Amino acid sequence: MIVNERETPEGRLVSVCDPEVLGETFANGEIDFEVNEEFYDGQPADEEEVVASLAGARVANIVGNDAVALAVEHGFVDEESVLDLGETRHAQLLRLE
Template identity: 70%
Template sequence: MIVNERETQEGLLVAVCDEDVLGETFAEGEISLTVTEEFYGGDPVDEGAVVDSLARASVANIVGTRAVELAIEEGFVDEANVLDVGATRHAQLLRMD
């Protein structure tokens, strides 16, 4: 998986994607999702690093079947809130303090 972290005024923004979806566009009905290098590009990491990043995130965007499954397994995302977009999955996390 690939993780991109950036600090914002609202806190840590984390973008996570499966490596095989980077640069791809997915569509389902009126929804279109492009996994851009500018937003999602970063360093390939193992699952432990993904979990660490998501644990520190104020906001996270997660794309890819495995990345979303990991976020569900680790309790960051409820499966009922996951979108199936074409051949991939997308979830968002917003932590409010």
């Protein structure tokens, strides 16, 4: 997986994606979703590193079947809130303080 972390005034913003979806665009009805390289490209990460990054995120955007499955498995997002984009999946995490 690929992880990108950014510090913002509101907290850490994390983007995670499966490598094969980087740069791709997916559609689901009226929704077109681009896995923008500027936003999602970062460092290769194993599952443990992705989980640690998501644990420290204030906001996270997660795309790709493997990345979303990992986020669901570790309780970062609920399965019901995952968006099906046809060939891939997308989820968002927002921690309110």
